[in-house]
Amino acid sequence: MAVEVKYRDIVREIALDHYGYVSTRDAVEAGVPAVELPKLAARGGLENVAYGLYRVPDVPPTRYDQFAEALLRAGEGAYLHGESVLALFGLADVNPRQIKVAIRRRARPKLPAFIELTQVRGDVRTTFYEGLESQSVADALLECRGRIETERLLDATRQARAEGLLTTAEWQRLRKGIRS
Structure with a gap:
């Protein structure tokens, strides 16, 4: 019985760092046997979200949870x-119906409708915002040209610069790049 409490504590610690989610792989790396996760789920200590992905129900929700889930599922x-x-940052007044997730390898995971998966080729620079792997804000703004009107993108560029999300060089590059 004492071991179960320890496993639950370990799983909860992992989940606190990952917006309430824990993957089987992360749990195993932390010393929790994979067979323990379904047992914890059966007792109500975890919710099975997808194959190899669980959520700790008592971790308080945040506005980043669905982004984290999308990345973990992909x-x-x-x-x-x-x-x-x-x-993620409330820029350009966007509220996409789907969370856009890019992957570098070929994959066909079964995903819920709220996730749109795109395979990218070549070397892509990414960064982390709020612990979530992401395309840089500057690159995302450029990628949205043609899908979001220019003035909204320029406003988003100014907002991102004011919030410290863009370097001076990125800001100058974007002011020219968004108009072209």
């Missing part, structure tokens, strides 16, 4: 891109 190396990066 798998290792997945990152937020395009409008989803802008939505």
